[in-house]
Amino acid sequence: MEAIFIIEKLVLIVVVFVLTLVIAMYSTLAERKVAGFMQDRKGPDRAGPFGILQPLADGGKFFFKEEIIPAGAHKGLFIAGPTIAIITACISSAVIPWGQSLQIGGRTVELQVADVNVGVLYIFGVIALGVYGIMLGGWASNNKFSLMGAIRAASQSISYEVAMGLSIIALLMVTQTLSLKEIVAQQEGFVNWNIWVQPLGFIIFMTCAFAECNRVPFDLPECETELVGGYHTEYSSMKLGLYMFSEYINMFVSSAVMSTLYFGGYNFPFMYDLGLSQNWITVIGVLVFFLKIFAFIFFFMWIRWTLPRFRYDQLMNLGWKILIPLAIANIVLTGVITLIKDTYW
Amino acid sequence: METIVKDMQGIPLNHYLLLSSVIFSIGVIGVLTRRNVIIIMMSIELMLNAVNLLLAAFSVYHGDASGQVFVFFVMALAAAEVAVGLAIIVMVYRNTRSIDINSLNKLKW
Amino acid sequence: MSLFYFVAFLSIFFSLMVIITKNPVHSVLYLVITFFTFTVHYVLLNAQFLAVVNFIVYMGAIMVLFLFVLMLLNLNKETEPMKSVLIKVIGAVAGMCLLVTVAGSIRAMEVSDPLILKNPDIGLVSSLGKVLFNEFLLPFEISSLLLLTAMVGAVLLAKKEQKSI
Numbered sequence: 098m099e100a101i102f103i104i105e106k107l108v109l110i111v112v113v114f115v116l117t118l119v120i121a122m123y124s125t126l127a128e129r130k131v132a133g134f135m136q137d138r139k140g141p142d143r144a145g146p147f148g149i150l151q152p153l154a155d156g157g158k159f160f161f162k163e164e165i166i167p168a169g170a171h172k173g174l175f176i177a178g179p180t181i182a183i184i185t186a187c188i189s190s191a192v193i194p195w196g197q198s199l200q201i202g203g204r205t206v207e208l209q210v211a212d213v214n215v216g217v218l219y220i221f222g223v224i225a226l227g228v229y230g231i232m233l234g235g236w237a238s239n240n241k242f243s244l245m246g247a248i249r250a251a252s253q254s255i256s257y258e259v260a261m262g263l264s265i266i267a268l269l270m271v272t273q274t275l276s277l278k279e280i281v282a283q284q285e286g287f288v289n290w291n292i293w294v295q296p297l298g299f300i301i302f303m304t305c306a307f308a309e310c311n312r313v314p315f316d317l318p319e320c321e322t323e324l325v326g327g328y329h330t331e332y333s334s335m336k337l338g339l340y341m342f343s344e345y346i347n348m349f350v351s352s353a354v355m356s357t358l359y360f361g362g363y364n365f366p367f368m369y370d371l372g373l374s375q376n377w378i379t380v381i382g383v384l385v386f387f388l389k390i391f392a393f394i395f396f397f398m399w400i401r402w403t404l405p406r407f408r409y410d411q412l413m414n415l416g417w418k419i420l421i422p423l424a425i426a427n428i429v430l431t432g433v434i435t436l437i438k439d440t441y442w
Numbered sequence: 443m444e445t446i447v448k449d450m451q452g453i454p455l456n457h458y459l460l461l462s463s464v465i466f467s468i469g470v471i472g473v474l475t476r477r478n479v480i481i482i483m484m485s486i487e488l489m490l491n492a493v494n495l496l497l498a499a500f501s502v503y504h505g506d507a508s509g510q511v512f513v514f515f516v517m518a519l520a521a522a523e524v525a526v527g528l529a530i531i532v533m534v535y536r537n538t539r540s541i542d543i544n545s546l547n548k549l550k551w
Numbered sequence: 552m553s554l555f556y557f558v559a560f561l562s563i564f565f566s567l568m569v570i571i572t573k574n575p576v577h578s579v580l581y582l583v584i585t586f587f588t589f590t591v592h593y594v595l596l597n598a599q600f601l602a603v604v605n606f607i608v609y610m611g612a613i614m615v616l617f618l619f620v621l622m623l624l625n626l627n628k629e630t631e632p633m634k635s636v637l638i639k640v641i642g643a644v645a646g647m648c649l650l651v652t653v654a655g656s657i658r659a660m661e662v663s664d665p666l667i668l669k670n671p672d673i674g675l676v677s678s679l680g681k682v683l684f685n686e687f688l689l690p691f692e693i694s695s696l697l698l699l700t701a702m703v704g705a706v707l708l709a710k711k712e713q714k715s716i
Contacts, residue, residue, distance in 0.1 A: 174580075214675065218603040225611025229583070232615070236576065236622055244622060251619040255612065275676055453555050455664060459657045461559045465566050467650035472570035474642030480575055480621060484582050487613070488566055491589055494605075502596050503664075507673050507682040510601050514683070517608050518694045522701030524613050528620050529708035535624050 101204070110191075110210055117190055121345040122152040124394060131398040159338040167331050169239040178234025179332070179339035182227060186346035189223040192216040193353050194278045196363045196383040199376055208383065209278060216277035217265060220354055221258075224309055227347065228254040231311075231318060234340070235328035246328035249409070250318035253308055256416040257315075261305035263424035264298045267431045268358060271295060281362035290361040297427045299359045301420055306351040308416070311344060313401040317409060352393035353386075360389050458499040465492040479531050479541045483524070490520050555595055562588040575621050583614045598674035 126141065126148060133140025141148035166175055196208035213219050228250055235247025271294050272280045284290050292299050308315040319327030329340045356362060363382030373381070407415070465488060472485030494513045501509025531541060538545045565588065568581040586609045593602035672678050683691060 174576075213599070215599050215603045218600075218607065222603055222606040222611055225607055225615075228615060229618075232618055232622070233580075244625070248619065248622055251615055251622070255615060255619070258611070456657060457555075457559075460654060461562070463650060463653040463657065464563055467646045467653070468563070468566045468570060470649055471643050471646030474645055475639045476570065478575060480617065481570070481578055484569060484578060484617065487582065487609075488569065488585070491586065491609070495589060495592055498593055498596050498598050498601055502598070502673065505673060507678050508686065510598055510674060510679055511683050511687050513601055514604070514679075515687075515690060515694055517604065518698060521608060521613060522697050524616055525701050525705040526708070528616060529705040532620060532623070533708055541624065 105204075105206055106210065109206075109208070113190060113195070113210060114187065117187065117346055117349060118342075120349050121342055122156070124345040124348065125155065125341070126151050127394070128398050128401070131395065132402050135399075135402040156338070159335050162334040164336070165331075165333045167239060170331065171237040171239065174233045174237035175331075176336070178230050178237060179336045179343070180230070181233065182230025182343040183339045183346070185223055185227040185230060186343040186350065189220055189227075189347075189350050190353065192219050192277055193350075193357055194281050194362060195386060197375070197379045199379050208379065212276060212278050214274075214276045217269065217275050217280075217358075220277075220350075221262065221265065224347075224351075225254070225258055227309075227343075230340075230343065231328050234332065235318075238328075238331035240331050242324045242326070243328050243330050246318045246324050246326075246330070250311065250328060253311075253315065253317060253412065253416075256413060257305045257308035257420070260301055260416060260420035260424050261309065263421065263428060264301040264305065265358075267298045267424070267427045268295050268302075270428070270431050270435060277357055281357055281364065284361040284364050286364060286368065287361070287366035290359065290364075292359045295359065295427075295431070297423065298431075299355075301424050301427065302359070303355060304415075304420060306355060307397070307400070308412075310347045310351055310397075312348065312397055314404040314407050315412060316406060317412060348394060348397050349390065352390045352397070355393055356386065356389035362386055362389075455499065455503050458496060462492040462496040462499075465489075465495075477543050479534070479543050480528075482543065483527050483531075487520060487524070490516055555592075558588050558591050558595070562592070576618070579614060579618050579621060582617075583610055586610050586614065593674075596674070600674055600676045600679055 129151075130140040130148070141151045144150040144154045166172060191210045192213050194207075194209040194212075199206045199208065231250040232247045235243040235245075235250070238244075268291060269275065271291065272283060274280060274283075280291075311318050319329065324330070329337055332340060363379075363386040365382065365385040368378055368382070469485045469487075469489035469492065472488065473482050476482055476485070494516055497509045497512050497516070501507060534546065535541055562585055565581050565585040569578050569585060572578050572581065586605065590602045590606050590610075593599075593605055
């Protein structure tokens with residue numbers, strides 16, 4: 098464990114962290130721009146050219162608002178809620194491989210913070226932890242509507258985690274490893290992407306990712322029309338900002354996970370046929386990876402401005418009666434095909 | 443990872459046994475002193491977890507993976523127990539409007 | 552080596568807090584922290600898969616379920632039933648007696664060999680899977696039956712009775 102290794106990892110962590118925050122910040126602007134595009138209007142365009150400075154203006158506004166902690170609230174947990182939400186959102190990106198290795202002065206630098214050999218499950222666990230932030234915030238507010246939002250968040254999260262786990266199992270039967278680095282390395286080129294072998298699994302995973310991020314059409318924990326605001330009704334100032342922020346970070350991370358698991362991560366077609374050096378392949382790979390992530394983020398926003406919100410019983414029916422049976426069928430199908438392939442090929 | 447594993451080596455098995463028995467006893471005390479059914483179930487979870495830790499320590503001690511496989515069975519059992527137990531608690535609450543374990547003394551002679 | 556004793560202290564402290572605190576929601580949160588320290592113990596034992604499964608099953612599912620039920624029933628400190636001081640003292644003494652008995656028998660056994668990781672791959676998914684699906688295949692199938700039974704039971708219990716017929 099030499100010093101240069103630690104410095105290398107620290108630099109990588111800081112870069113990933115800053116990138117995550119900047120992308121989450123600009124996702125707020127992108128969301129409003131996309132909304133404007135979908136609804137045939139311009140979106141924010143006053144702060145700076147094309148509204149580029151809008152996120153900074155929003156952040157400044159959040160910092161200068163009054164901090165209100167309701168008299169009946171449980172103070173410690175009221176503060177702990179948004180803290181847990183943002184921390185779990187930030188640490189889930191630790192195992193994602195952002196690119197291949199770079200050669201700098203004879204050293205090989207891996208563009209991944211930690212290659213845990215149970216990487217997929219690590220992400221799954223951290224996502225499962227994220228619901229505590231919402232539940233604690235909603236309960237500590239001492240408000241009926243916040244509590245309703247928190248209860249909805251909990252039951253939604255538990256229901257969709259089951260389907261998500263089952264869809265991942267089918268994927269793991271194909272990849273035969275839990276390490277995200279190996280999963281990406283297997284999907285070299287274009288024809289080896291996991292989406293071609295697990296299309297159904299991908300659709301189930303994506304639906305569950307929408308539900309876990311509390312995005313429309315699954316944003317029942319923060320349903321304004323029924324619950325005034327949702328779990329964050331009593332929050333103001335930067336605490337509300339942290340909840341909003343963690344939602345966008347979750348969206349970014351789940352886009353990254355989806356492109357890692359199913360769309361080949363940093364792999365792009367003909368990556369070894371162009372005669373490029375290893376460093377150039379890595380740099381282009383990172384750019385391609387971010388392109389895929391942005392495409393997914395755009396898809397998230399596209400869905401938001403297209404579909405209406407589900408009713409609560411519809412949400413539960415979709416989770417328990419459609420997604421889980423489909424995921425189990427997917428596992429059985431994958432098993433049968435793998436068996437046939439192993440025996441007769 | 444290696445440094446962490448080296449760090450753990452050299453701890454006597456006795457200390458794992460002691461830690462697990464302390465936590466198990468805390469679980470027992472919880473069952474004996476509380477009246478809230480949910481807290482009692484949580485104390486049972488605590489006892490199960492103490493046993494899990496000990497099984498994992500034994501499995502490392504003997505270099506045999508069976509101990510860790512046993513932990514999975516315990517976890518499956520705990521999950522089943524919690525699902526049924528909480529359903530029963532919700533039913534009891536609907537009928538008696540209380541989760542006090544003493545409200546369930548109808549069959550007491 | 553000192554890391555183990557620090558984490559062990561934390562586990563004992565937080566598990567004591569679970570049974571001492573009056574507010575049930577605080578108890579659940581202390582139990583979550585206790586389970587987190589157990590995850591750290593598993594990582595120290597190099598049982599990585601076990602650590603992450605403990606994380607997902609206990610912290611991600613079981614404790615969320617507890618918290619969910621507590622919030623649904625909307626219980627707080629005022630409605631918390633309390634036993635009399637006498638019963639509490641008797642319960643604590645009984646628990647301590649159990650601890651003393653177990654600790655005494657551990658001392659009598661004298662198994663103080665240090666833990667040495669003979670086989671570092673033991674906690675990896677592949678080796679656990681081989682053991683689970685070779686030696687423990689029948690228990691595995693039976694536990695799946697147990698989970699199915701639990702699921703049916705939970706649905707049956709939670710379902711409201713039909714008024715018609």
